[in-house]
Amino acid sequence: MSYLIGADAPPGPAGARFRDLVAKPGIVQLPGAHNGLAALQAKAAGFQALYLSGAAMSASMGLPDLGIITVDDVCFFIRQVARASGLPVLVDGDTGYGEALNVMHMVRAFEEAGAAAVHIEDQILPKKCGHLNDKKLASADDMAAKVAAAARARRNLFIIARTDAVASEGMDAAVARAQKYLAAGADAIFPEALTDAGMFREFARRVKAPLLANMTEFGRTPFFTAKEFEEMGYRMVIWPVSALRVAAKAQGDLYATIARDGGTRAMLERMQTRKELYNVIGYHDYEALDASIVSTITPEGMPR
Known part of the structure; x- marks a missing residue:
């Protein structure tokens, strides 16, 4: 039964429960769940946390993933996925929906809707899927300010900073950005669109923090299993749009x-x-x- 009407509501803040999962041994597997029904099916399969993809939410609304949807749109999805499953949900926060104050508003709105974690990325609008070409990046300082704003606004939300810098600026720049984002208050780092195992291992060797890997289909990353990502040094892995692709x-x-x-x-x-x-x-x-x-x-x- 949904915890909404049952007696089994999960104890403690969602963000704290997500943080506990990341701290435990083993990689946290986060399948994408784009609505409440998908969330229930993922829970029934045994998953302990879920991912809510911006691309999946946008596609569900008949829109491209170009930063078009709003904070309120995303909160609609968060409420149904978190409420239906009772599981901690990592939410795609795109670029934060603006600058520092907008990011703070997003963090509070997402937490109130039931989110456990959020990732924000260092692109500028119109943002693109991380596996597409011609992405435009914000400065590292501007992104760090957003991360600091998110950290200041959150109550328990787990904050992941995503960097898309590898494709356009190279590994050294991506590592430097990651270090700056961690110093600004990020709990974890999401290096997007790495293209081989060597790159995943190098990033993990150079960035000493919990790392998230993206196992999306039809992108730049080869197929790896959760176990392989764990062996490469990653604490979390998402399959962001897989369920939506199959359903669609x-x-x-x-x-x-x-x-x-x-x-x-x-x-x-x-x-x-x-x-x-x-x-x-x-x-x-x-x-x-x-x-x-x-x-x-x-x-x-x-x-x-």
Whole structure:
């Protein structure tokens, strides 16, 4: 049952629970969950934390990942994913939605919505997916100011600074930026779009902090497993858009089948059944709770 209506609400702030996961042995695996249903399915598979991707949120809204969505848009996704699963959620904070004061607003809004952690990146708008070309970077000092603002505003939020500098400025510059962001208050570093195992190992050797790896498909990074990232020195790994890609492909196939056949019979074996869906969302638990609630009787007036 969703912790929203159950007695099993997770203890303690989400940020503290995320920090505890990072401190434990083993790499923290964070699959992308772009809505509440995906969050419940990931939890059922045994994951202990989730990732909310800006690209997945944007695509869910029919928009490209170019920094178009707002803080309020993201909070809508945070609330459903965190509430449905009860798991700590790492959220893509893009460039922080502005400068220092905007970053502080974002941090407070995300925490209030239920986020456990956020990463912000050192691009300027219009930002791009980290695996695309022609990314424009903010100065290291400007990004460090954003990190410092985030650290000042947070209550328990775990702050990850992402650097996209490797592609355009090289490894030395990326390492220098990472050191500056850590000094400004970042809890961890996310080096984006590294292209081989040697680069992942070098960055980990030179930056002594918890590191996050991005295992996205169709990008610049070769396929590595969670275990391989752990052996290269990384404490966290995300699969940001994988669930959305699979769901979107299946959804496109469904619509094509209806248009071709005038019905869905050919897709039935690929569908989640009604029973399976109800099991995931706890339908009967909600029914039982509803039936257990005694109707309130309101007094008609004051006793005399």
